[in-house]
Amino acid sequence: MISFDISAERRVDTGKGASRRLRHAGKVPAILYGAGKEPANIQLEHVDLLHKSEQEAFYSHVLTLHLDGATQRVVLKDMQRHPFRPLITHVDLQRVAEDAMLTMRVPIHFLNEDKCVGVKLGGGAISHQMNDVEVLCLPKDRPEYIAIDLTDMKLGDTVHLGEITPPAGVQFASLVHGGDPMQPIVSVQAARVSEAADSAAEGAAPAAPAA
Numbered sequence: 001m002i003s004f005d006i007s008a009e010r011r012v013d014t015g016k017g018a019s020r021r022l023r024h025a026g027k028v029p030a031i032l033y034g035a036g037k038e039p040a041n042i043q044l045e046h047v048d049l050l051h052k053s054e055q056e057a058f059y060s061h062v063l064t065l066h067l068d069g070a071t072q073r074v075v076l077k078d079m080q081r082h083p084f085r086p087l088i089t090h091v092d093l094q095r096v097a098e099d100a101m102l103t104m105r106v107p108i109h110f111l112n113e114d115k116c117v118g119v120k121l122g123g124g125a126i127s128h129q130m131n132d133v134e135v136l137c138l139p140k141d142r143p144e145y146i147a148i149d150l151t152d153m154k155l156g157d158t159v160h161l162g163e164i165t166p167p168a169g170v171q172f173a174s175l176v177h178g179g180d181p182m183q184p185i186v187s188v189q190a191a192r193v194s195e196a197a198d199s200a201a202e203g204a205a206p207a208a209p210a211a
Contacts, residue, residue, distance in 0.1 A: 002057045002144075006049070006074075008032075008042040008067045013137055019090070028088050032065070032074065035095035040066065042093075049088055053079065060106040062096055062139050072096075073139065077102055096139050103173055106134045106143055110186060112151040117187035122155030129184040133161070134173040141169030148186060160188040 010023065011029065019029045028046050033039040053060045058076065065074045078092035096102065108131055118124040133146055146166065148159060161172060162181025175181055 002061060004058055004061055004063045006044060006052070006065050008044050008062055008065055010068070011041045014041055016175075020087045023087070023089065028091055030091040030093060032067075032095065035097045035100070037095060039174045040067075044091060046088060049091070053088065056107055057144055060104060060142065060144055062142060063093075065093065073098075075102060077104075098139055100138075101136050102139055102142065103134060103136055104142065105132045105134050107145045108185065109145045109147045111147055111149045114176065115189060116150045116153050118153050118155040118157060122188070123191060124125055124155040124188040126150065126153075127187050127189050129186060130161075133185075135166065135170050136173050136176055137170040141167070143167045145169055150186065150188075153186075153188045155188055155190060159185045161185055 008030070011018070013021075022029050022043055023046070026046050027043040027168070028036065028049055030042050030044050031039055032042050034162040047058055062073050065072050073096040074093040075096055076091065077094045078090075079088060081088055108128075110126070110128065113119070113126055116124075116126060120127060135143065135146075137143070143166070146164065159180075160181060161183040162175065164172075166172060166183070172179075174183070
């Protein structure tokens, strides 16, 4: 399984001015909390963090944080980015207790889209209503992703959250909290007739002007 190591340093100065100076120095201000301990203000290396954040697994894995000469296991709870520049501006990390349930988002992988019956034989199109899902689990049971096989989906079919069986030890957070099991995840829809009509109209010769 993929593993991620992150090196951190403690930071004393806080506030907007201090965070701005950190970013100019190639650092990312962050906060570390959870597991019954006091929150800690820390800083991370921007280049290293940006490189790791390009990997999907980074968001669903338990990470190893190196701080004060010791290691601890954490998960990424929030990452703030600059609105248009490739910059990470702040990170929230949560400490992991092996016997405590985690709440985290994991990606959904849609398998065999190119073999989907409703697309190949029915001329439909696949529509994703969800691309990730929030799960509850112990750290040892965390899934890297939730897989849904689309091979047998026919035109008009929809897969709902309540129809998916999560891996052992994993629950879907919204269903635990009384959410709607009929929440759609992915569907195969008919191609819109209006789009075909528009395309045909664009290719038609203009009508002759009236006398």
